[in-house]
Amino acid sequence: MSLAPASETLADLRVDGARLWQSLMDLARIGGTEKGGVCRLALTDLDRQGRDLFVSWVEDAGCEVRVDAIGNIFARRPGRNNALPAVMTGSHIDTQPTGGKFDGNYGVLAGLEVLRTLNDADVQTEAPLELAVWTNEEGSRFVPVMMGSGVYAGAFTLAHALDQQDREGVSVRDALAAIGYDGKEAVPPARPDGVGAYFEAHIEQGPVLEAADTVIGVVTGALGQRWYDVVLTGVEAHAGPTPMPLRRDALLAASDLVRAVNDIALAHAPDARGTVGWMDVFPNSRNVIPGRVRMTVDLRAADDATLTAMDAALRAAADAAAQAGGVTVQVEQVVYFAPQPFAPGLVQAVREGARDLSLSAMNVVSGAGHDAVYLARVAPTAMIFVPCKDGISHNEIEDARPDHLEAGCNVLLRAMLAQAGIAR
Numbered sequence: 001m002s003l004a005p006a007s008e009t010l011a012d013l014r015v016d017g018a019r020l021w022q023s024l025m026d027l028a029r030i031g032g033t034e035k036g037g038v039c040r041l042a043l044t045d046l047d048r049q050g051r052d053l054f055v056s057w058v059e060d061a062g063c064e065v066r067v068d069a070i071g072n073i074f075a076r077r078p079g080r081n082n083a084l085p086a087v088m089t090g091s092h093i094d095t096q097p098t099g100g101k102f103d104g105n106y107g108v109l110a111g112l113e114v115l116r117t118l119n120d121a122d123v124q125t126e127a128p129l130e131l132a133v134w135t136n137e138e139g140s141r142f143v144p145v146m147m148g149s150g151v152y153a154g155a156f157t158l159a160h161a162l163d164q165q166d167r168e169g170v171s172v173r174d175a176l177a178a179i180g181y182d183g184k185e186a187v188p189p190a191r192p193d194g195v196g197a198y199f200e201a202h203i204e205q206g207p208v209l210e211a212a213d214t215v216i217g218v219v220t221g222a223l224g225q226r227w228y229d230v231v232l233t234g235v236e237a238h239a240g241p242t243p244m245p246l247r248r249d250a251l252l253a254a255s256d257l258v259r260a261v262n263d264i265a266l267a268h269a270p271d272a273r274g275t276v277g278w279m280d281v282f283p284n285s286r287n288v289i290p291g292r293v294r295m296t297v298d299l300r301a302a303d304d305a306t307l308t309a310m311d312a313a314l315r316a317a318a319d320a321a322a323q324a325g326g327v328t329v330q331v332e333q334v335v336y337f338a339p340q341p342f343a344p345g346l347v348q349a350v351r352e353g354a355r356d357l358s359l360s361a362m363n364v365v366s367g368a369g370h371d372a373v374y375l376a377r378v379a380p381t382a383m384i385f386v387p388c389k390d391g392i393s394h395n396e397i398e399d400a401r402p403d404h405l406e407a408g409c410n411v412l413l414r415a416m417l418a419q420a421g422i423a424r
């Protein structure tokens with residue numbers, strides 16, 4: 001038995017990186033693909049097998065397990081004072097059809113490794129700890145994406161989520177019952193104690209950390225998003241007899257707008273994004289001047305003032321393209337997600353965790369959606385990013401280094417302990 005004071009002992013506490021890696025590989029076998037990826041769609045029998053394995057692991061770790069009515073799983077490790085709000089971590093274990101081993105799974109199994117490490121060191125926290133698996137984050141089989149965390153945070157209702165159907169007409173309600181994860185717990189939860197803090201570790205899914213040769217991404221928040229449907233209407237005409245000055249070419253005007261979207265994002269570097277990802281050209285015939293183009297625009301920025309300025313610039317560019325091309329342009333916003341800054345105190349806890357472990361770290365923003373973005377609406381929240389190879393994700397070749405995954409897990413351990421407090 002060590003006579004060192006608790007704080008000194010805990011400064012040396014580290015997760016078992018090899019055990020974390022083994023857990024990732026064991027879970028990845030369920031739905032594993034020939035190319036080394038994972039296909040484990042939400043609420044399929046493979047998802048059930050993955051959930052069952054997770055539940056057996058957390059029960060072995062001494063946790064109490066609850067499942068709520070949208071199938072979110074909560075594993076609780078009691079603290080000394082269980083009236084305190086829980087310090088929670090988690091992510092998702094559903095994947096894309098051609099998904100990888102790490103997206104989501106890392107956040108869940110990093111949380112598991114934190115609990116196992118505390119068990120091994122016989123550390124009791126002051127506040128209880130909880131590890132969550134959120135249902136259907138990917139949105140591949142059922143929309144909306146981030147379904148379990150969205151219901152939990154009140155972004156949409158439980159009934160709305162349960163009514164959604166996949167392409168075969170199977171509802172979320174029936175799929176949950178079929179795999180035995182239609183839990184009894186109310187959602188949103190009627191827990192008076194609430195969640196004191198939520199941390200989520202995740203692979204970056206982008207190239208920034210790797211390019212900067214940095215191990216820990218201190219995520220300061222998630223980008224806000226505005227999605228648009230745009231319709232440009234000109235006049236179809238024969239490509240031969242119609243002289244250039246007399247044309248009203250909808251695709252030419254669309255080209256101006258595609259370029260403008262790129263320039264608008266560049267004008268708000270480095271965090272802003274602008275993308276035209278889909279386009280439909282009518283009549284799409286070799287020798288007809290295009291009479292109509294439908295296209296999408298996706299604008300993202302870290303704060304609302306920037307997003308509003310980008311919206312105004314997009315509408316001005318649409319007017320300019322209409323005037324120059326002799327066409328009409330309709331711009332309709334169809335989706336809005338507010339920028340979601342994370343809790344400064346928890347972001348600082350992540351930063352200090354990296355510093356105490358002498359790990360390279362930098363501030364980053366999340367360009368993608370995560371369960372943490374919904375959790376941030378109901379609890380103080382922060383995320384920890386680690387690099388993934390070539391920034392590639394949602395792909396069977398998705399890869400990450402064991403030492404980076406271990407480092408992010410150690411940061412998670414420290415950040416959670418700092419919030420939960422040590423009883424012994």
Ligand SMILES: [Zn+2]
Pocket residue numbers: 092103104137202
């Ligand atoms: Zn994910």
